Amino acid sequence: MKVSSPVGEFPFELRAVSVRRRGVRLEGAIGAWPAHVEITLADVRRLVACLLTRSR
Amino acid sequence: MRADPGVLVVGAGACGLALATELAARGAVTVVDRLPAVGGVLGYEHPAIRRLQARADAARVSWLLATTALRWRGDAALVAGPDGIRWLPARRLVYAGGTRPATATELGIAGARPAGVLAASVALHLLEAGVLLGRRVVVLGGGHGARVVGAHLARQPCHVTSVTAAGEEPLESADEHVSGWRATEIDGRGRVSAVTLAPAPPSGFEARPPQLGAAPPAPAHGPSLRLPCDAVVLAAPCRPLRNVDGAVVPGSAGVTFVQPDGTHASVDDAVAAARAAAAELLAPVAPSPRPLEVRQ
Numbered sequence: 001m002k003v004s005s006p007v008g009e010f011p012f013e014l015r016a017v018s019v020r021r022r023g024v025r026l027e028g029a030i031g032a033w034p035a036h037v038e039i040t041l042a043d044v045r046r047l048v049a050c051l052l053t054r055s056r
Numbered sequence: 057m058r059a060d061p062g063v064l065v066v067g068a069g070a071c072g073l074a075l076a077t078e079l080a081a082r083g084a085v086t087v088v089d090r091l092p093a094v095g096g097v098l099g100y101e102h103p104a105i106r107r108l109q110a111r112a113d114a115a116r117v118s119w120l121l122a123t124t125a126l127r128w129r130g131d132a133a134l135v136a137g138p139d140g141i142r143w144l145p146a147r148r149l150v151y152a153g154g155t156r157p158a159t160a161t162e163l164g165i166a167g168a169r170p171a172g173v174l175a176a177s178v179a180l181h182l183l184e185a186g187v188l189l190g191r192r193v194v195v196l197g198g199g200h201g202a203r204v205v206g207a208h209l210a211r212q213p214c215h216v217t218s219v220t221a222a223g224e225e226p227l228e229s230a231d232e233h234v235s236g237w238r239a240t241e242i243d244g245r246g247r248v249s250a251v252t253l254a255p256a257p258p259s260g261f262e263a264r265p266p267q268l269g270a271a272p273p274a275p276a277h278g279p280s281l282r283l284p285c286d287a288v289v290l291a292a293p294c295r296p297l298r299n300v301d302g303a304v305v306p307g308s309a310g311v312t313f314v315q316p317d318g319t320h321a322s323v324d325d326a327v328a329a330a331r332a333a334a335a336e337l338l339a340p341v342a343p344s345p346r347p348l349e350v351r352q
Contacts (some may be wrong), residue, residue, distance in 0.1 A: 006178075006181050007091060008091065008093075008095070008097070008099050008100075009099050009100070009101070010091070010092055010093045010100065011093060011100060029092075030092050030093075031091070031092025031093035031100070031121055031122065032092040032093070032119075032121035032122035032123075032137075032138065033092040033122050033138065034138065
């Protein structure tokens with residue numbers, strides 16, 4: 001995975017995934033920065049909505 | 057007998073990576089960069105960066121990424137990173153921090169600093185993200201930064217005016233050219249509304265930033281030109297970036313600067329400058345070519 005930012009693009013290296021009550025948590029690192037991504041049910045709804053909009 | 061604390065290279069761009077690899081042949085080398093990945097402006101995926109990083113790894117260069125060098129005291133650098141702040145001993149600091157955009161003050165531009173006045177690097181990031189900078193954009197300066205920004209602006213629904221001093225290369229993609237003039241003032245409340253121009257001095261002139269405590273400059277007399285606009289891109293040649301306290305001016309104890317002199321440097325230029333600087337550091341009497349500014 002890759003993350004874009006005003007100071008350039010950096011790799012997101014996935015190291016662990018955990019399922020939580022509110023959603024899924026991706027643990028990893030953006031280069032040397034420890035980082036995580038939380039995906040909730042609301043995010044999944046938005047993602048599906050975006051995909052459906054794009055496919056029309 | 058104390059162990060050699062090694063050399064600290066600040067900057068993990070092409071120049072820093074090449075320097076670190078060369079210097080690692082004679083002792084421990086640590087590369088510090090505030091960003092979390094190597095590559096600098098080229099990015100970590102650039103093929104040249106991948107090659108240079110592989111060579112540095114093979115030469116056993118140590119990495120301190122996501123770490124900012126704050127201060128140099130001659131025998132150690134104060135660094136701040138994910139593990140905290142600490143002094144890192146080093147016998148020399150080699151600064152390969154690249155360049156930064158020239159500021160409006162350095163270019164001798166007076167007036168307010170309203171929204172819509174952007175350094176070329178910031179303008180480029182916004183343009184790459186598809187942001188419309190404005191309907192009437194003025195690009196101040198020629199050279200590499202202006203050309204890159206100009207190529208993106210040419211694809212936007214806007215009118216572009218290129219302002220260049222005598223001897224500067226005009227922006228070919230612009231709708232309008234004003235050559236032989238330079239900006240003296242920026243107007244606008246909230247957002248930029250106009251740029252005032254004056255005839256540019258002869259080639260070789262460089263505006264001096266105001267000195268602290270000095271009298272304000274006398275008001276300009278003579279011809280002037282006012283360009284209405286809603287965005288201004290500062291695209292003058294870049295300045296060497298110097299942001300480590302104690303390693304700012306030439307002659308700083310234990311510091312070597314290896315940076316472009318303001319002109320655009322290719323990867324090959326950067327690597328050649330790094331090798332030349334490393335050769336000087338490893339064998340001070342050895343002469344070497346200087347494609348980039350190398351100051352010790």
